[in-house]
Amino acid sequence: MIPIVSSRNRELHRVIAGIMNNIRVRFAPSPTGYLHVGGARTALYNWLFARHMGGVLILRIEDTDVDRSKPELTTAILESLEWLGLNWDEGPIYQSQRLDRYHAMALSLQSSGHAYPCFCTPEELQSKRAKAEAERRPWKYDGTCRALSHADRDRLLAEGRPAAVRFRIPDSGKTSFEDQVFGHIEVEHRDLEDFVLLRSDGHPTYHLGVVADDIDLRVTHVVRGADHISNTPKQILMYQALEAPIPVFAHLPLILGPDKQRLSKRHGATSVGAYREQGVLPQALVNFLALLGWTPPGQKEIVTIEEMIRDFDLGAVSKSNAVFDLEKLAWMNSEYIRHLSPEQLLPLVERELAGAGLPVRDPGMGVQEEERFKQIVLLLQSRARTIQDYAGPFRAFFNDEFAYEPGAVKKFWKDGSIASLLEALAERMAAANPFDLAGTEAALRTLAEEKGVKAGLLINASRVALTGQAVAPSLFEVIVVLGQDRVVARLRRAADHLRSVPDNSTSPAA
RNA sequence: GGCGCUAUCGUCUAGGGGUUAGGACGUCAGAUUCUCAAUCUGAAAACCCGGGUUCGAUUCCCGGUAGCGCUACCA
Structure with missing residues (x-):
């Protein structure tokens, strides 16, 4: 008997497997800036993985840095995600609303001996660190408060001295994990320091926030930027201390500017919103970002979202950082513009023209003018690099006032x-x-x-x-x-x- | 400095113990023509360096170098 497994069937099986395995991933931006392309790619890969596996994508807002977090940035990030078509299944969950939970976890870690209060002031630590650096000694928290006796600890607490809470790294041994992208990674505990879990003002640090939330949200796969590789062993230690199941980790190579430095404002536009304003189509940006670190099977580079979902594989993600190539994005965008149907293109152009003060639609516009407008837009379609071109180089087609170049x-x-x-x-x-x-x-x-x-x-x-x-x-x-x-x-x-x-x-x- | 990670055309990458090292963007040339874009054709362009393993390494191992990341009471 020949087993007949249609691709549709395989699809179904995978989704069922995903549900049965309870695959849960999350995207956790921090509202300290707009959604930048690196974050967008992380979101996209999480989304593709979730959709591919039939799992759940959770959106979490990491707003524990009260000074730098801004609510309006959260709104902007959500808008950018929606514009890209990256929807989420649960959330957004705000860390700022879960402070009690973090306190409870910090407390539990303390009572199990995995954490301790630290009375060192930031200033003290700062000067010790500076001194070590001046003497060219490697600096690591020296454990002043780790060694405190119960009596001293209680006394200082009673005095009302502000205290942070630090995690106690085991004295010896090492922690390792199998990264889905990078493979085996391990670090010696002696290279780790007792990091802060809870700031003296009561706000959790990143480490406590992520681990607490990922545990509570039953996250099974942590897919995030490679800048977190070094943080992972610390977090694994926390999972162990908390006796929680350790998720699978997958780190994504970073996105760099043309000078191979981490992509930043000085390279030009880095936010998703900026590309939107520049007339880039969301499908084009998604396609471009998907290919930055991942290659779908075959040699085709213009791939539909369905194909991406079908073929996405964390194991196929590249390990090396990638330069964000604006030229290729521009090409891809023109490719997408060219394949837009008139129904899709016309409103985009109208919006662009209106934004540039060249409205096409006046009340007296007849059917004939309407048709003419459509003809113009389509005539120019194959030459547009961005939608913005319509209000720029193509201006004369929509307005009698134009300059001779x-x-x-x-x-x-x-x-x-x-x-x-x-x-x-x-x-x-x-x-x-x-x-x-x-x-x-x-x-x-x-x-x-x-x-x-x-x-x-x-x-x-x-x-x-x-x-x-x-x-x-x-x-x-x-x-x-x-x-x-x-x-x-x-x-x-x-x-x-x-x-x-x-x-x-x-x-x-x- | 310490620790970690990475290393194929300018860029994104495929590949993998024996290949003419493949594709895409970009670049250049030609075709087309009414300019440019598009399109078509063609070209130039890469396995970081040094050891080892092997009959044979770009591929596996080690070292070096370089780049990036982490090294905060940022995330």
Whole structure:
């Protein structure tokens, strides 16, 4: 008997397995900044893993740093996630609302002897650290308060001395784990220091927050940036002290700038929101980010979200950091724009134009204008790198007020006869009937022949007159789409402009 | 400094004990043409260095180097 397992069946089995295994992952941004592309990729990989496995994605907001966390940033992060299409199944859960829980855990760790109060002040520690550094000695918390007797401890507590709570690292031995991406990792306990769990102001540190939450939320797989590899052994020790099951860890290589330094503002835009504003499509950004550290099977690079979900595999994630290549993103974005249906593209362009003060929709807009608008958008579709191009280089297609681009003027308006040629062409265009591709082309070529100039000269000069740009679609397509009245007017205006500034200076037309 | 991790074209990467080391972005050239983009064709472009294991290492091991990360009462 031949077992028949359709791909659909396999899909189903995987989802069932995911549910049975109770696969639970989380994305835990800190609202101390906007969602940056690195965070977005972490979110994406968590999301893909959850969807692939039929598991659950939890969103948690790590807002324990009261000074740096801002509620409006949480809102912005949520918006960015939604824009990218990364939905979550549980949460958002706010750490700031779980303070009691962290206190309880810190207490339990203390009563089991895995943690202790530390009365050292930040200033004391700071100076000890500075001294060690000056003497070029490696610094690690020296354990002053670890050695305190019960009596001393109680006395200091009774005095009301502010105390942090530190985790007690075992004196010897080592901790290791099998990272799903990096493989076996281990560190000696002697290289770890007794880190702070609870600040003296009662707020938990990152370590306590994550572990407490991941335990309570029954997180099975921790997928996060590689900058947390070094933190993992400490956290595993906490799981053990708490007698909680240890999740599977998978660390993701970092995203770097072109100079191979960690991506930061000085490399330009780093936030998801900034790319959105720059006219990048969410699908393109998701696709690009997915490929930064992971390669789907096959050689295809433009992959649908369904294919990503189907093929995603933590084990296939790269171990080395990746440079964020804006050029490739731009290419991918143009690729996605090109494949948008008119129904998808039109509203995006309208939004962009409106944002740039070039509204297309006025109350008196007729069906014909509506159709013309659509034709223009589609004509330009294959040349758009971002949606923003519509309000930038393509401006002349949507508004009569545009400037003649200096480079274009220099390149195509240098011939002295241009003004009169454009003037003559205006007349022919006014007379062209029918005003279509063939009709206008014939009119132009006839004129060129009569004047004894190459058609190309007239075509290129006209393109500048009609669009202000040296670069635009095929001239006759532009002519048809702009319409007879505009074409005639713009040709005349260009001729006038040339006559008024014989030196071909590049002052704006309007 | 200590500890950890990483190392294939400029960039993202595939591959893997014996390959013409594959793809993509970018670059360059050609085709096309009415400019540019797109498209098509072609080209240049990489296994960090040194040892070891092996008949044979880019691949496995060790060392070096470089880069990154952690080394906070940040996350």
